[in-house]
Amino acid sequence: MAAFSSLDPGVVANAARPGRFRPGRTPLHPGYFLESRFLRPAQISQDALARALGISRRRVNELVRGRRAFTPDTALRLGRYFHTDPALWMVMQSVWDVHQAWRRADGSY
Template identity: 35%
Template sequence: MNMQMPVRETRCPTHPGELLKEDVLPALHLPVTEAARQLGVSRQTLYKIIAGTSPVTPEMAVRLGKWCGNGPGLWLRMQQAYDLWHAEQALGKVLEAIPSHAVG
């Protein structure tokens, strides 16, 4: 049986903060300060997410999902894809040396 590793994406997935910065806030015509107030978080917290230096936590995903009307799933999936890509990049060759065992 020939088991192959899934092909790794070469392009980093978009951090959810970029979606906020590039699409959501401009569409709502809101500055970060007002968006943070409406979300019930500090301005610094929202700035860090927008800068891509802080992750969207499950709690923040719930807040964003309610605020945007699209639920928390989108925000968590985006963060998960971003985090997994970075973990795979960091492990690099180490992953290639780990054998895969299919159970089933």
Template identity: 35%
Template sequence: MLKNLRNPLCRPTHPGAILREDILPALGISQSALAAYLGVSRLTVSEILLEKRAISAEMALRISKTLGGSPESWLQMQAALDLWEVVQKFKQNPKRLPKSIPALASA
């Protein structure tokens, strides 16, 4: 299995941060304008930009069609963040980790 080349100690970037810090300023458009282009509410866009809402498969497709990039790339960014957050949670409380099946653990 290939090792992740990312630094596991660093939190992955939320896709909303990419939109907020890189894409919207470069395009010179507002949250309201982006919401209109995406066909969603301004609140939805605001929550994504503030990193309070995850990127769903539907939103990844909307962003991809509106701004470019593949839907998979937007979802991969979100999945990397989601997985990192879960790993951090289990590191804080390892007893919550599920138990391995003994026959599989030795394989």
């Protein structure tokens, strides 16, 4: 079990601040955040994370590549493993989803 209690709150705030949606700026996908702020610094492989979380390596890979959405189940598992608030992952996913919806709507709202 990895501990990331020293994660800079500013990084989290900038990555997942619900009131800060800016159509011109693409937010971080939570999978990129997972890889760049948790997996790489701790030298945890996707395979090792999958085993630790009890999920498939394919699921982890799709999350990291931005091809799968973070679910409450995934958020809970990551929260337990990394000692983070599961809401972090869900807020980041929500911000990502709103941005993608805005792009699909061609910025018309």
